[in-house]
Amino acid sequence: MNMNKIAYSVFIAFVASLFTLVSVKALSSNERDAANDEGLDPITLDELDEHASADSCWKAIHGRVYDITDYVPNHPTDSAVILEWCGKEATEGWDNKRPGVPHSPRAEEMLEAYLIGRLVDEAGEPVGPQAAAESAGDADTAEARLSPAEDQRLHRALLGLPQDGHYRGVFIDRGIIQVNITFDLEEGRFTGLAYRHLAYRDDDYLAMEEGDALYPVMRQHRQILERLEGEPVTAIFALYEPERLADDIDGYSGATLRGAKIISAIRDGLNRGVYSWP
Numbered sequence: 665m666n667m668n669k670i671a672y673s674v675f676i677a678f679v680a681s682l683f684t685l686v687s688v689k690a691l692s693s694n695e696r697d698a699a700n701d702e703g704l705d706p707i708t709l710d711e712l713d714e715h716a717s718a719d720s721c722w723k724a725i726h727g728r729v730y731d732i733t734d735y736v737p738n739h740p741t742d743s744a745v746i747l748e749w750c751g752k753e754a755t756e757g758w759d760n761k762r763p764g765v766p767h768s769p770r771a772e773e774m775l776e777a778y779l780i781g782r783l784v785d786e787a788g789e790p791v792g793p794q795a796a797a798e799s800a801g802d803a804d805t806a807e808a809r810l811s812p813a814e815d816q817r818l819h820r821a822l823l824g825l826p827q828d829g830h831y832r833g834v835f836i837d838r839g840i841i842q843v844n845i846t847f848d849l850e851e852g853r854f855t856g857l858a859y860r861h862l863a864y865r866d867d868d869y870l871a872m873e874e875g876d877a878l879y880p881v882m883r884q885h886r887q888i889l890e891r892l893e894g895e896p897v898t899a900i901f902a903l904y905e906p907e908r909l910a911d912d913i914d915g916y917s918g919a920t921l922r923g924a925k926i927i928s929a930i931r932d933g934l935n936r937g938v939y940s941w942p
């Protein structure tokens with residue numbers, strides 16, 4: 665056998681072994697799902713439902729149950745995004761981190777570290793996402809059947825009023841975000857107003873500390889949100905005269921961040937529509 669033939673055979677053997685390795689891995693991970701799940705602790709939808717908060721957050725994804733309590737603070741979004749699925753069949757959220765976009769293979773690997781069991785019905789039979797959604801959906805169906813006299817969402821829609829829910833909005837100038845705000849509406853009133861970003865030129869107002877020259881301006885902006893809390897959405901228009909909602913803390917009312925920008929960020933949020941439902 666000359667050197668070329670030897671090199672060729674070694675190459676073919678190498679490719680073949682790679683192929684075997686890849687197919688064994690694919691097979692074993694599929695079989696692992698079916699075989700290993702039998703050995704996992706059975707967990708019912710009712711048990712799952714008892715872990716529906718940041719203190720204890722369990723989720724069912726593709727028939728398996730995960731205790732992701734420790735992971736919640738590390739999730740790369742606002743924690744509300746991930747918390748709303750605690751205690752639930754969360755396959756839909758997992759497969760659609762954005763509509764139609766599932767989590768990455770890396771995220772899938774991370775998830776496995778939190779595996780604690782498999783989802784079963786009262787008879788101990790495995791429950792897939794579909795069945796779980798149907799049984800958890802009983803309440804939703806009841807809600808969907810609300811009469812036109814009772815359905816608050818319908819009333820708000822018919823009157824052109826913003827729906828209750830979680831909102832996010834921004835004020836952008838020359839391509840740079842100055843105000844990014846988040847809030848909830850409950851019965852048309854503000855709750856949970858907070859800045860996610862508040863800056864002007866190179867000054868990051870959220871990072872200001874007492875003693876910083878612009879600290880009072882930041883305090884005024886916080887005051888504005890405190891004073892809007894519990895108010896109906898129409899209260900934002902008072903901000904065209906910001907002194908109605910913020911004290912002139914140090915005679916520095918010519919703030920670089922003005923009420924109109926906050927009005928604009930809130931209206932942006934309302935125009936975008938509900939970011940997530942309560």
Ligand code: HEM
Nearest residue numbers: 732735740741745746749754757758761767768771774775
């Ligand atoms: C089921 C509810 C969940 C929802 C609605 C959700 C939603 C999201 C969103 C909106 C993003 C950012 C957007 C993006 O990267 O494109 C994201 C990213 C990410 N999430 Fe989640 N998430 C959920 C659960 C989880 C869980 C349980 C884990 C891990 C244990 C996780 C791990 C990650 C990771 C690692 C990323 C970075 C991007 C990626 O690798 O896909 N998420 N998720």
